[in-house]
Amino acid sequence: MPRLPSPTRIKTHYVYTVWEAAQALGRHRQTVIRWIKENGLIADRSKVPWLIEGRDLKDFLGYRRAKSKTKLALHHLYCLGCKAPKEPDGKFTEYTQVTPTTGMLKGLCPACGNIINKVVRRADLEAIRARIEVTVQQANPRLVSLPEPRSNDTSGKDGQTNGKTQFG
Numbered sequence: 001m002p003r004l005p006s007p008t009r010i011k012t013h014y015v016y017t018v019w020e021a022a023q024a025l026g027r028h029r030q031t032v033i034r035w036i037k038e039n040g041l042i043a044d045r046s047k048v049p050w051l052i053e054g055r056d057l058k059d060f061l062g063y064r065r066a067k068s069k070t071k072l073a074l075h076h077l078y079c080l081g082c083k084a085p086k087e088p089d090g091k092f093t094e095y096t097q098v099t100p101t102t103g104m105l106k107g108l109c110p111a112c113g114n115i116i117n118k119v120v121r122r123a124d125l126e127a128i129r130a131r132i133e134v135t136v137q138q139a140n141p142r143l144v145s146l147p148e149p150r151s152n153d154t155s156g157k158d159g160q161t162n163g164k165t166q167f168g
Helices: 018-025 031-037 054-068 123-127
Strands: 015-017 051-053 078-081 084-086 092-097 104-110 115-121 134-138
Touching: 015 018, 018 031, 051 054, 078 092, 092 123, 104 123, 115 123, 123 134
Parallel strands: 092 134
Antiparallel strands: 015 051, 078 084, 078 115, 092 104, 104 115
């Protein structure tokens, strides 16, 4: 499925023709015509070419974008196969820390069996544990603490050079 066109590419105070709107959004002109005829995009159809005000186009795209977003409950993960929020199969998930403040919650979709993921804050983990069982995986040691200096660091070595020496 293609990405939704971004409303930020549209100038509010500009009047677009169907062709210009299609070019600005990276869509075919027939798509913009379909939006006008079927989906409620406001356009001046009294003359040819049809004219679309930038503010109306921006509002239309913003409405479509907001309509496509899904607000998930803390214990739900979004399944891309089912295109719906789901509670993990058996209420079992794994949490793997990715950054010091966030991590990845993984589970299985009860309907299709696909792996479902969600990025969650570490602070929300206890609230999630109240609803589903969460197994915490060992964090990557690079994230927890810095290791000793690297072995290829030559800044502290005295008397050694990497250049050629002359014998003579």
